[in-house]
Amino acid sequence: xxxxxxxxxxxxxxxxxxxxxxxxxxxxxxxxxxxxxxxxxxxxxxxxxxxxxxxxxxxxxxxxxxxxxxxxxxxxxxxxxxxxxxxxxxxxxxxxxxxxxxxxxxxxxxxxxxxxxxxxxxxxxxxxxxxxxxxxxxxxxxxxxxxxxxxxxxxxxxxxxxxxxxxxxxxxxxxxxxxxxxxxxxxxxxxxxxxxxxxxxxxxxxxxxxxxxxxxxx
Ligand SMILES: C[C@@]1(CC(=O)O)c2cc3[nH]c(cc4nc(cc5[nH]c(cc(n2)[C@H]1CCC(=O)O)[C@@](C)(CC(=O)O)[C@@H]5CCC(=O)O)C(CC(=O)O)=C4CCC(=O)O)c(CCC(=O)O)c3CC(=O)O
Ligand SMILES: NC(=O)C1=CN([C@@H]2O[C@H](COP(=O)(O)OP(=O)(O)OC[C@H]3O[C@@H](n4cnc5c(N)ncnc54)[C@H](O)[C@@H]3O)[C@@H](O)[C@H]2O)C=CC1
Numbered sequence: 001x002x003x004x005x006x007x008x009x010x011x012x013x014x015x016x017x018x019x020x021x022x023x024x025x026x027x028x029x030x031x032x033x034x035x036x037x038x039x040x041x042x043x044x045x046x047x048x049x050x051x052x053x054x055x056x057x058x059x060x061x062x063x064x065x066x067x068x069x070x071x072x073x074x075x076x077x078x079x080x081x082x083x084x085x086x087x088x089x090x091x092x093x094x095x096x097x098x099x100x101x102x103x104x105x106x107x108x109x110x111x112x113x114x115x116x117x118x119x120x121x122x123x124x125x126x127x128x129x130x131x132x133x134x135x136x137x138x139x140x141x142x143x144x145x146x147x148x149x150x151x152x153x154x155x156x157x158x159x160x161x162x163x164x165x166x167x168x169x170x171x172x173x174x175x176x177x178x179x180x181x182x183x184x185x186x187x188x189x190x191x192x193x194x195x196x197x198x199x200x201x202x203x204x205x206x207x208x209x210x211x212x213x214x215x216x217x218x
Contacts, residue, residue, distance in 0.1 A: 012035070012036065015029070015074075015075040016077060018038075022075070023045040026048055027050070030050040033073075034051075035049070035051070038054075038055045040056040073096065076101060077101040084103075097111050097113050104132030121150070151190065158193055192206070
């Protein structure tokens with residue numbers, strides 16, 4: 001399987017099954033997509049901004065749901081393996097992406113997607129999967145990485161502005177690459193960002209002074 005980042009902002013995600021797994025997936029997708037959850041019962045856990053629809057679709061009713069909702073992705077998260085299989089088959093027939101919560105391993109079939117453990121340090125996103133071998137390990141690594149990359153979001157924002165500034169000043173590509181490489185490896189820049197530098201413009205000026213002055217070339 002190949003990791004990709006997918007924009008769901010104009011899409012619908014259909015979650016079949018309203019238990020704790022359905023709720024977790026619904027919370028995640030509802031951050032961005034219109035998310036509809038169908039289930040005869042819903043757990044007390046939060047479903048985020050998802051729309052909850054009571055129902056217990058069988059194989060045929062699933063076809064109707066897909067036709068009506070036109071989802072970009074379907075999550076099969078019921079405790080009924082056969083129904084999850086029917087959801088996956090129906091989605092595949094229509095070339096809709098499908099995430100089965102009750103299947104592990106690499107042999108997942110066409111159009112399968114896995115929901116990874118995710119670390120967010122906006123604008124940075126890290127996705128972790130274990131090929132289905134051990135989701136608990138994905139969760140464990142996610143927690144470790146959350147600590148590890150603290151502050152990297154601010155660095156990403158800073159470097160984004162820094163690159164724009166260098167381009168605006170007409171700095172040649174080779175020189176730009178060197179300056180950006182030096183900035184990202186500079187302990188002083190990391191410390192400045194982590195201790196809440198006054199503003200990125202000032203940091204950019206300081207970094208340019210320092211780097212162009214040859215004081216810190218990394
Ligand atoms: C294949 C996959 C399909 C998919 O769901 O996309 C899948 C499948 C299964 N998970 C199972 C169990 C558990 N899953 C978790 C947790 C998470 N599972 C997630 C993803 C995935 N789970 C995909 C593979 C990802 C990878 O490759 O690593 C995470 C990362 C994302 C998310 O789901 O949001 C989320 C952590 C989020 C976070 O905290 O960051 C825990 C831990 C817990 O709940 O505390 C347990 C109990 C402990 C254990 O069993 O490990 C079972 C057995 C069910 C049973 O016992 O019957 C199956 C089915 C099977 O194995 O057959
Ligand atoms: N991917 C993951 O992270 C994990 C996956 N699992 C797998 O996911 C499945 C679901 O896990 P939980 O949410 O903990 O189970 P659960 O039993 O709490 O929830 C299942 C939900 O499916 C609903 N349901 C039953 N028939 C339905 C139908 N015809 N249409 C729509 N909804 C229906 C039930 O009302 C219930 O709300 C488990 O069977 C297990 O195989 C379990 C743990 C973690």
